[in-house]
Amino acid sequence: MILCDIGNTNATIFEDGKISKISIDKFQNFKRNEKIYYISVNDSINQKLQNDKNFVNLEPFFEIDTIYKTLGIDRIANCYSIDEGVIVDAGSAITIDVMANKMHLGGCIVPGISQSLKTYENISSRLKIALNSQIQLDALPQKTADAISYGIVKPIVLLIENISNNSKIYFTGGDGEFLSRFFKNGIYDRILIFRGMQKLIEEKEIL
Template identity: 70%
Template sequence: MTLCDVGNTNATFFENGKITKIRIENFKYFRGDEKIYFISVNDEVTKRLQNSPRFVNLEPYFELDTIYKGLGIDRVASCYAVKNGLIVDAGSAITMDVMMDSMHLGGTIMPGISHLLKACETISSRLKISLNSQIDLDALPQKTTDAVSYGIIKPILLLIESMANGSKIYFTGGDGEFLSRFFTDSIYDRMLVFRGIQKLIEQKKDILC
């Protein structure tokens, strides 16, 4: 079984326990007869695939208990995999979603670390720095590189801590592993979206398989 998570920049595939990525501009139809079950936040790709019997769009089959309007299908899939806790997907954007007894209580979106660094650079060329991932967050910064890194990392961590409110934190996404290091009661799971997809397929196997 092949699963696919189509984003705006990359399409991520999961097959036989292996995760691979391709650029969206290289995304095309694949040879063979096996079905590919996918979710997509990319409207152009979704439109291209809708008439292909091989590609099965899973979005209409998800049923998440929430009143949130406009929740992206990638966030829906991650939430579907978690009964209780805070889900932090740290990529180009950082999304945070709270789950309680399989109910989605709400969430937030903020720019990802790379975009925050670029924003600092637009203010002044002197703020063009590489993130200091080893910065001591318990001491006030004494140089510009550390000041920018501190100013980016600390607010993200404080928001995560506040939204988690003592519950377990599930991290995923490109910067998820880095952020997870700051929390003892956390799990980094690069497979989280696919776990939600697998759960859905198992529940709806009579319809989908």
């Protein structure tokens, strides 16, 4: 089975337990003989694929109990795989969603780490730094580079702590593994979105 998560920059493909990425430009010519089950936030790709019988759009099959308006299909697929807990998808933006008894209670969105670093760079070229992935959050920094890393990471960690209220936290996305290190109740799952897609296909018996 081939699963595909299509974004605006890349398409991520999950096949035989392996993940690969293809740029959207190259994905325009992506062809396989077998069926490809996908979700997509890319409108132009959606239009291109809607008449291709080898591509099966899973979005219409998803049903999730929520009153949240305009919940993105990527967030829906992540939440679909978790009955109870907090889901943190840490990419260009960080989405935080809460599931309880298979119900989506709501969520929030904050800028991702890479976007926050760009904000500092836009303020001053002197504030252009790489994130210190070893930053300690239990003591105030004593140099500017660490102060920026601290200023980005600690508010995110505190927000997740506040929302999670000691529930299990499922991290995914490019910065998910990094953020999960700050939580004893954190679980990093690189393929969380694909677990949601697999679960849907099995439950709905989509062929």
